[in-house]
Every structure is written in structure tokens, then in C-alpha cells.
Amino acid sequence: MLLPGGQRLALEEFVPNATTETVAREGGPEARPAVQVRLQSKTAGHDLRRWLFVGAPGFANISLVIAGDAAHLARLTNTAASAATKDVRLLVALKDQRLDVPVAGNVGKDLAVPGSGVTARMLNYWPDFRMNDKHQIVSASDEPNNPVALVSLQRGESAERWFVFGTAQMRPMLREQKGEPIGAQVQLLAPAQRTGMMLIATVGGSQLYFASKNKSGPVAPGEPLELDAMDAQLTVERFVTNAVPAREIVRLPAGAEQGRPALRVTVHGAGTARAEWLMFGQPIALRGGTGNPMHLVFAWDSMELPFTVALEDFVVERDEGSQNVAGWTSKVLFTDAATGERKHADVWMNHPAVFKGYKFSQASWNPQDLKYTVLQVKKDPLWVIVLTWSGSGLTILGIALMFYARRWV
């Protein structure tokens, strides 16, 4: 493809779904460490690769820091200092009344919430709640890494059983209820702990260290590290001491969200060839040619219809007596300004509307915003339609004749 200005453009590769990512390349002028880590979680089905830079926000509680000297390194890798208090507390609150007791020594005892008539009892307590391979609930250790308690509440005839978690992300789960709801709030208060994993690089050094809540040591490249309180493994795949950040394209699986199509092109100038990635909808500046600077954009070509389409209404039908969506209809108005012709039409699933040979099909909609609709527009020439129908008919007829009327053909 010849571009104005004497350059030539060649399309090399199309990637249906891609995104860009900041990666580190070796070769910077000063010591700026970066690591590429891989996080795998069997339970969650994750397998992610990321680059971590010093000072940049990490991900999933994993961060990269730099230790200025040996003393700093020793301080960062001293896990004993982070071993906080193990005091987990049970809190039951009912309007103004509250019960606040340490879990230790109170499991299985009847605990009265003062002035409320409510009796609480911890039926069971797991400091480090896990489910083993046989789906049995166990406590992996006596450390309060993931405390969970089963608490029963009783007031007169009313009784409730709650599953209470020590992490803020998990809300208490009601497992059983008899009688009127008691309306109490049950909580486990677990001490804040250093979570996640810190990777530590030293100035100018080629050895990487790690420190988690209760473990630390040197990192062996390629060897997985277990993450505490998360069913995941971390592997340091690459360690770059003098990093230069660069943008790079990452191919995503076909169905993944967030991505967009990308196109790799080569721009051939006078004796030069330069590879460029074009992300869908993101223009790049093209330099090096003669004449005016140009922008290169990879995007949809827009075409104008010979008439106008207005969305008059968008109707969502639901199954009777429920919130299940039964169907959605775009009520559209076609207007041909040249002839003054107007046509109201309904477009819905499997029922396209046709105006002047253009077919409008319901392609998509947004349950959050019923003010717009997405229609697919297509124009099939008559001969395509005729060919489709006659070809299909002839194929079926041909098979039938071959099978059942061979003596006549």
C-alpha cells in the first residue's frame, strides 16, 4: 500500500484480541530493578504474568521494593517483628448492647450479650480455616491466618446460626434460622497482619530476596514460592537489574474482555523498514516520509445510509411475575428525506426490519441503559438472496433425487 509521501505500508499480522502492557527490557543506564512474576492459583484458576517495577503499585498484595544497604535488607526480611498479636476477638452487637470477648478460652461457652437477652455461643472455631482435598473443613495451623467461627445466637424461641469470618471481604453467612430474626451483628476481629509478599532487590545486586508474613529468604529464579493465606504460588520468572520500561503487545484469548484488535504493520521508507503495532482505534504518528506528518489509524470505516433511522422506543419484556428478560424490541422510524417516505418498524431477536434493501437486526443492548440499542446493518444484493435460496433448494432436491428417484435421473 503506497502512502502519500513516498512510504509504503505492509500489513503483517492481525491479532483479534490484544492489549498493551508495560514490560522491562535490560540495558538501562542505572540500577532500576524489575521482575516478571507468575501467579498461579489452582482454586481460582488464575495463571497471570506481570512485570513489577519499584515504586509502581504492585498487584495481589505483591510488591517490589529496593533495600538500600545490608541493614535495610535485614530489617525487611526480619519476619519475627511482623508476628503480631494472636488475639482474635468475637464481637456481637445489638443496637447499643455489645459483647466483645477474646475467642481464646471462650469456645463452647454460653456468652450473654449484656442487657439484650441474647446468648451467644461459639460452637466451633478454626484459626486457619481451609478446606482440604476431601472438602473437609480443617484448620491448617493454630495461627490466626484465616479465622472462622460458627456462632449460635439464642433469644427466647429465636435461634440463629452464623458462619463468621475474620477477613473483611467475607460477610457473615446465616446457615439456620428459627423464629423471628434476632437482628444482631456478629463479627470476628482478627489483628491486621502483613499480607502478601514483598520482593526485595538490593542496589546493584543480582540476588533477589522475599519476605512474607512469617517467611523470608533468597529467591531462586523459577522456583515457586507459596503465598500465605492465599491458595497461590508465585514464581519469579525474570529479574532485570537495569530496567528500561517499554510498551509491548500482549495477545489475549479470543473470548477475553478488555482487549481490542491489533494490527502489525511495517512502514517501508527509503531503505528503512520499521515495525509498528496499531491498536484498534488508537492513532499513531508516522514520521520519516516527505510532506506533511501523517496519522495512521486502524478503525472501522464509516458509511452513510441514504436515509435516517431514529430509535423511538426500546421495550424490554419480562416473563410474567419475574424479572427474567423475555425479549427486547427496538421501535425504529426510517425516514427517507429525498422521497419523504417514512416507515415505523419493530426490530427484535430473529426479526430484522428491512428498509430500501438494508436489513436491520437486533445485535445487542445494554440492560443498564435502555436509551440506546445496537443494530446490525446489512445489505444483501438480490442475487445473493436468490442464490442462497436456490442453491439450498437444489442441494436438498439433489440429495432426495439421488436417494429416491435414481431410476428417473
Next chain:
Amino acid sequence: MMIMMKRTLLLLMAAVSLAGAQELDYSALRTIAVQKDGRKKPLDTVATEAVQRITGRRKDPMEFLLSVWLGTRDYRTMPVVLLTHRGLKETLGLPLEQKYFTVEQLATPALGAIVERAQQKDSHAQSSLEREAVALDRRMQTLAGLAMPETLPIVPHPADEKGPWGPVPKTGTIPEHVGTLRGAFVKRDPTAFLAASRELAAALRAASPQVYPSQESLAREAHYNQFHPFRKAEVFYGVAFVLLLATWPMRGRAGYWIAVALFTAGVAVHGYGFWLRMLISGRPPITNMYESVVWVSFGAALFAIVLELIFRPRFYLAAVAPIATVMLVLADMFPAVMDPSIGPLVPVLRDNFWLTVHVPAVTLGYSAFAVAMALGHVALAFYMFKPAAHETIHRLEHFIYRAMQAGVLLLAAGTILGGIWAHYAWGRFWGWDPKETWALISLLSYVIPLHGRLVGWLRGFGLSVASVICFLTVLMAWYGVNFILGKGMHAYGFGVGGTQYVVAFILLELGIAGAAVYKRRPS
């Protein structure tokens, strides 16, 4: 076979059992309308579906529903919730020999934790234990739902035909009728109970006569539930098959004609059931896995009886009867995998003329291939055990060839019709959607033996083996795309489960074909 015998026995027992003392007459209550899961259905359907889901059986649904709904029994202490998964019982510390449990036994934090964890996963990623735990949780929810009056909306919307219905209100005549009904139910007074249920039914209808569904349609659906046509068909086919086998050595005429009559009765009941189902749902009959299995077995049985009556070779009935029986038994046995309930359609399938043409054509193609496979079994049995019966074998091969032809024509026509439809509705004739691709693969896999025979690559034996092997591609297009791949534009009837049975079937078929080939190897 065991199942079939049991069914026959049950039927006989039902016929001779005397009416129990003080049996309540539920007929008036069965046809009370409930607005549930997006449509209005008789209470009988709600009861049958709930009991089926909770207990896995269909025993006394109305009795069960009323005792829970009217609160005459505490549902938490009723040992009715089905749990057969051994691993889950072990995990929950429940007695392994027990099959039915109470909610109190089951509602433990351990189960809660498993369910919580399972629900964070994609259904395909769940282990069998987790899937069972989720199903168990749903059974308990269904049961608890029956006990909550607001989940049974029986009071019609005053004016809007599509408006939401309400539960029994706190005041007015309707709760009085419910109270009377409860009293008669507790006392087990048949006369008072029937009178009270009639009054309640009349009061509900009178509350909004223009919105209330017609008595005819409610009664039709209750009749469909009671009549259980597909189970009757299954018994007819099974008995016909046994009779046919038993009288085979005698070459007797009477036995044969009785078998033909039984089989015909089976086809009639089967078709009648389908017709009822169409009337009830008000739409074409094949929209999910359950319906497609029932329809394909119907198609196969229909082909078999028509061809049997034309050619009278006995093979059609002998080959197809067991297959139709097995398909219906499977459809009946696994409501969790193949949901027999009638629900509203997914949007893609609504008001779709092509659904009434394209899907039945494709699935009738499956039926023809099922007939070919059934005949293939018989032919391979002859090759293995009676290779000297040349004339019989030759006839069988001819029938297999004919069945394959019919299947190819139907499948090709159905697939092409689907393409025309897709061209119109989706803007493309062919999109390599999983269902489309597998339809093409199974079509081509049948075209190979047909051409192979034409040019002399294959003879009768090869065709018989092909009829068995090629059916596995149909299985993939039919079951595999929906239950294993679970992707694509043909997004209906997706589900999970039953894989072990399908794998067992595939191994069995490969084993039969392999044994036949091994036995015929050139020495």
C-alpha cells in the same frame, strides 16, 4: 431391562392396589393456578416438579406439597431430601446407607462452605461432589420455598394478564378458605376436604376471572402430569420388545402381532404426550435436551413402526424398541441433567417459525441415524453369531442403508434450513458455530459410508460398523456441543452432567464394533 421390569411390575401393582382408607381427593386443588417461573401453571405441576427435585421421585406430590405449604408438618424434620453421592455423605459425616435426609441433618457449615466455594466456579469446573452439593442446596431451598407462603403466588393479578400474582393475603375470604382446607386436611376428612378445595378454587378464579387461565388448560396440564405418557410409552416399548424376543424362536404370528400392537400403542401414547406438551407450552416441542431426547426416540419409534408395517422383517421393532425404551428411561431418570419442566423460552427461540422446521428436521435426522445404529447392532450380532444367515444379513444391510439415507437427507435439509434462517436473522449463512460445525461433521461422517458403498470400498459389514461408529458423531453434535462444549449461538439446553453415561455408551459402541471386526478378521 431391570428397570423396565420394575416399571411393569409397578404398573400392575398400581392397578390392583385398593384405594387406601380416607384417600383425599386432590382433583379440585390440582387445577388451582400458580404463577411461577414465568408462567401460570396448575398446582399439580408445582407439586410434581418440587417433589421430583427434592426427593427424585414422583410419589404423592400433592400430599407432600400441602403438608409443607399448610404447615402441618415441620419440613426441617422430614427425611425427604435426596442425597445419593457417597463422597458428599462421607464429607458431611452422614450415614452412608441412608438415602433421604432432613434439612436439619444437612444444613451444616461444612455444606455451606462447599456450596459457597463451588458457586464461585464455572459449572464446568466444579467437581462431581461440588455439583452434587449445589444441587443438594437447591433441593433444600425448593423445600424451604414451599413452606413460605409468599413463594406460592396463587392469587391472580386483579386486571393485568401479565401482572404479578400474590400469595394468600392475611385477610378476606381466601385465607378463610385456606383455613378450612387446612382443617379438613389435618382431619383427613375427604368430603370436607373436597368441598373446601372446590370453594378455594372458585374463590381464586372469581378474584380475577379474566386473568385466570381457563379450566381446560389447567386440567390439560394436570392430566399430562398424571397420565405420564412417556413412561407409559416406555413400558409399551419394553413389553413389546420382551414379547418379540420371547416369541422369536417360535416364529409365531400371534406373538408378533401383539408386539406390533403394543409398540403401536407406545407410539400413539408417545405422540399424544408430545401433542399435550405442545398445547401446554404453546410452542414447538423441541427446545431443550429433555424434549430432544423424547422427540428423537419418538421419531425412531415412528420410523420403526411404519417400516415394520411395510416390510415386516421384525428387525425394526426388535432393534428400535430397546433403544427407544432406554432413551425414555434416561430422560425420566435424570431430571437434574435433563429438566422435564416446561419453562418459558430463552429469547433466541421465541416466536420463531424456523424453530418449528429446522430443529425437528435435524432431530428427525438423528432419529433415522438411531434406527440405523439399532439395526447395525442387530446386523453385527448376526455377523458375530450367525454369519451363515446371508439372506437376513443382506436384508438388514439394505435397511441400514435406507435409514442412513433418510438421516442424511433430513440432517442436510435441517442444517441448510438453519443456514437460510441464519442468513436472514443473523446475517450469515454459516459461521462455524460449534453446533453448525458438528452437524456438518456428522453429516459428512455418514456421507462417507454411503459413498463408500456406492464405489465398492465398503460392503454390508463395513456399513453396519459405520452405522454404529457414525452415531458417535451425532452424539457429539447432540449431547457434546450442549453439555461438553456449552458454547455458541445455539445457546439453549446447555447443561452439565451425565458425561459418565455417555462415555460408557461410547465405549460400549466401540467395543461392539471392535468385537465384530475382531471376529471377522481374515485368519
